[in-house]
Amino acid sequence: MRGPPGRAPGRACSASSPRSPSRPTGRATGDGPRPHDRPDHDHGDPHDDRQHRPGRAHRASPRPRRRTDPHAWLEDVTGEEALDWVRERNARAESALESVQDPADPDGAPLAETLQGQIREILDAKDRIPGVVKRGEHLYNVWTDAEHERGLWRRTTMESYRTDEPEWEILLDVDALNEAEGEDWVWHGARLLRPAGLADGEPYRRALVALSHGGSDADVTREFDLETLSFVPEFEGGFVRPEAKGSLSWIDEDTVWACTDFGEDTMTSSGYARQARIWRRGTPLDEAELVHEIPASDMAVFAAHDHTPGWERDWIVEAHAFYDQTVHVVDRSATPPELTTVEVPRDLEATAHRDLGIFSPRSDWQVGEDVYPAGSLVVGDFARFQSGEPESHMLFEPTASTSLADMTITRTAVVLSILEDVVHRLEVHTRDEHGQWVRRDLYPEPRGSIGVSAVDADESDEIWVTVTDFIEPTARCSGTSPRSPAAASRRTSSR
Numbered sequence: 001m002r003g004p005p006g007r008a009p010g011r012a013c014s015a016s017s018p019r020s021p022s023r024p025t026g027r028a029t030g031d032g033p034r035p036h037d038r039p040d041h042d043h044g045d046p047h048d049d050r051q052h053r054p055g056r057a058h059r060a061s062p063r064p065r066r067r068t069d070p071h072a073w074l075e076d077v078t079g080e081e082a083l084d085w086v087r088e089r090n091a092r093a094e095s096a097l098e099s100v101q102d103p104a105d106p107d108g109a110p111l112a113e114t115l116q117g118q119i120r121e122i123l124d125a126k127d128r129i130p131g132v133v134k135r136g137e138h139l140y141n142v143w144t145d146a147e148h149e150r151g152l153w154r155r156t157t158m159e160s161y162r163t164d165e166p167e168w169e170i171l172l173d174v175d176a177l178n179e180a181e182g183e184d185w186v187w188h189g190a191r192l193l194r195p196a197g198l199a200d201g202e203p204y205r206r207a208l209v210a211l212s213h214g215g216s217d218a219d220v221t222r223e224f225d226l227e228t229l230s231f232v233p234e235f236e237g238g239f240v241r242p243e244a245k246g247s248l249s250w251i252d253e254d255t256v257w258a259c260t261d262f263g264e265d266t267m268t269s270s271g272y273a274r275q276a277r278i279w280r281r282g283t284p285l286d287e288a289e290l291v292h293e294i295p296a297s298d299m300a301v302f303a304a305h306d307h308t309p310g311w312e313r314d315w316i317v318e319a320h321a322f323y324d325q326t327v328h329v330v331d332r333s334a335t336p337p338e339l340t341t342v343e344v345p346r347d348l349e350a351t352a353h354r355d356l357g358i359f360s361p362r363s364d365w366q367v368g369e370d371v372y373p374a375g376s377l378v379v380g381d382f383a384r385f386q387s388g389e390p391e392s393h394m395l396f397e398p399t400a401s402t403s404l405a406d407m408t409i410t411r412t413a414v415v416l417s418i419l420e421d422v423v424h425r426l427e428v429h430t431r432d433e434h435g436q437w438v439r440r441d442l443y444p445e446p447r448g449s450i451g452v453s454a455v456d457a458d459e460s461d462e463i464w465v466t467v468t469d470f471i472e473p474t475a476r477c478s479g480t481s482p483r484s485p486a487a488a489s490r491r492t493s494s495r
Contacts, residue, residue, distance in 0.1 A: 120146075129466075129476045132161065134456045135192050136204045141168075142187055150174035151187045153209075171229055172209070186215040190224070193250040194307040194458075203227075208239065208248050208256070217271075221248045237282050246273040249304040251314070251332075254281040257303040258288050265296070272300030276316050278332070291330065291337050294318045303330075308458050311354045323347050323362060329386070340386065353409045353457065357382035359392075360407075367392055377404055379414065379437075393437055395429050408452045410461040413481040415442060415452050424450040426465075428481045442481065448472070 074082050097112040105114070124146040132139035138155040153172040160166045174187050188210035195202040205226050212219035221241035223232040232238030239256055241248050244267070246260030259273035263286060268274045274296055277288035294301045299319040306313040314330035316339060324346050328339040342350050349360040359378040364371055367390055372378050380392035396404050396416055405424065406417040414429045426442040448469025455462035455478065465477045 129474055130161075130166075132156075132464075133453075134158070136195075136198060138204070140190075140192075143168075148173070148175055150178060150185065153187065153190065171226065172224070174211075184214045185211040186213075188212045188219045191249055192226075193253060196252075199309075206250070206253060208250065210247070213243070218243050218245050239279070239281065241285070244273070245271050245300075247302070248279070250307075251278070251305045255279070257305060257314075258285065259301055259303055260285075262286050262288070268294070268296050268298055268300060270299045272319075274298065274301055276301050276303035278337070289336075292316050292318075292328070292339060306352075308354060313352065320346065342386070352382045354411075355381055355383065356409075356414075357385050358407070358409070358414070360404075373397060375403060377407060377414075377416065395437065395439075406452065408454055408463060408481075410454045410457050410463060410481045411459065413461050415463060415481045417450060417452055424448070426450060426452065430481075443477075443479065446477075 073079070074085065076082050098110045100111045102108055102111040102114045108114070123144075126145065130141040130143060132141045134140075137157060139158060139161050140153070140155045142151050142153050144151045151174045152168075152170055153174070154168040154170050156166045156168050174185055177183070178185050190210070191208045192204050193206040193208075195204060198204075203226075207224040207226055208221050209224045209231075210219045210221050220243045221239065223238040223240065224230070225232055234240040239248060241258065241260055244261035246258070248256045248258055248260075250256055256279050258277045258279040259275065261267055261273065262275055262277070266273070266275050274294045275290060276292045277290050279285060279288035291303070292301065299321055302315075302317045302319065304315055306315065314332055314337075316328045316330055318326040318328075320326065326346060327342040327344070327350050329342065331338045331340070344350050344359060345361065345363065345365060347362040348365060349362070351358045357380050359365070359372075359380075361372055361374055361376060361378070363374045365374075365378070366372075367378075370392065372392075372394055375398040376394055377396040378392050378394050380390055384391055395414060396418070398404065402418055402420045404416060405419045408415040408417070412430060416427050416429070418425050418427065424446075425444065427439055428442040429437055429439050432438050443465060446465065446467040448467050451464075451466040451468075453464045453466075455464060461481045463479060463481050465479065466474065467477070468474045
């Protein structure tokens with residue numbers, strides 16, 4: 001992974017295919033957990049029960065009324081009273097939608113039913129371009145359609161993917177799994193362990209697959225063998241995490257980071273994990289080594305290991321609230337493991353790739369005598385930053401007409417997707433032989449909405465470029481985030 005978990009953006013292996021409107025959605029392959037919205041709490045009048053100053057007379061006054069939240073009962077999200085309230089409002093909304101007739105067929109089905117059918121037809125189309133992510137020699141994808149509502153996890157090769165009819169190897173059929181187990185599993189993603197001998201041709205073998213009941217936030221994690229195409233049972237030493245709002249992520253083949261429900265007082269008031277632990281194969285989950293614990297009032301804690309060769313790091317992120325976090329680098333060689341905080345404002349998004357620290361401030365950020373504006377993108381040597389000797393460079397500065405829409409990191413380059421007067425354009429930033437940053441425009445030909453992702457940021461500068469507009473079919477191109485502007489993209493057919 002490329003830096004701290006929980007990053008927004010966050011999340012890595014294979015893009016998930018769209019679902020039809022009535023189907024639950026799940027995370028794509030490699031996606032980490034994402035906290036969801038939670039109700040705010042009314043803590044009452046802060047001046048209630050205040051004390052008068054001694055030695056002074058005061059007139060008696062009415063005791064102020066304590067403010068209470070009349071909707072606090074809705075926080076019991078699985079309670080029948082709350083669910084009845086939701087059902088009533090759903091019925092009211094559905095009735096209003098069904099009352100609107102289709103202008104093209106006033107005597108036919110309601111407009112909502114017509115639109116839902118059209119959307120379902122688009123999302124179930126067989127000629128959609130499968131979103132993929134490369135791991136080793138394979139490209140991984142999760143595919144849904146009318147026959148596979150819960151999805152097929154599958155893989156192919158780059159050579160086959162470039163053909164009109166790729167040959168897919170089915171790894172897991174979630175619909176068939178549900179039938180076999182009598183369950184209602186929804187795909188929540190998978191994390192693949194980078195094999196130690198990848199450079200020598202060792203294939204990917206181990207995965208952590210997350211599945212949720214009916215698409216709920218809470219899910220389970222089960223270890224999956226990519227050679228036998230089967231789950232590794234717990235009694236055979238497989239990693240199995242019971243249902244909770246949490247996650248497992250690989251450290252090595254016998255060790256994982258675990259953020260989950262470990263028992264009483266181990267979850268936050270938002271219902272997410274508040275402990276990050278190291279869990280070793282063959283040991284009970286509740287005996288996993290505690291590394292860090294956050295207050296119950298925070299939102300969630302995340303932990304993960306970055307397997308980038310030569311730049312391995314462990315991260316813990318304290319999510320205090322949305323856009324409010326503290327990031328730590330973990331030294332697992334110490335006993336007990338030691339945390340070093342990345343000293344940035346809590347609303348700043350910080351990550352690292354190889355030697356490079358990447359910083360996205362949401363408010364103006366002062367570093368020494370320099371001030372980087374909100375919405376900018378700043379990079380610098382991560383080790384120097386952590387040692388208190390930052391040497392930073394601003395790759396992007398917003399203007400009245402430009403904003404940073406997205407950022408993609410490859411092995412040696414940073415690709416920026418910029419909105420200029422609400423029109424996408426791409427630029428790539430690389431370092432020359434002297435370590436100076438060089439900016440170039442990248443692929444100026446595409447028009448429309450442009451999405452960029454790395455093919456394999458550990459291995460190459462190859463990228464996927466997906467282009468969508470209102471009058472042309474979606475197209476996917478592959479190319480290189482170049483050091484020279486001569487590199488050309490290679491377009492795959494829309495399918």
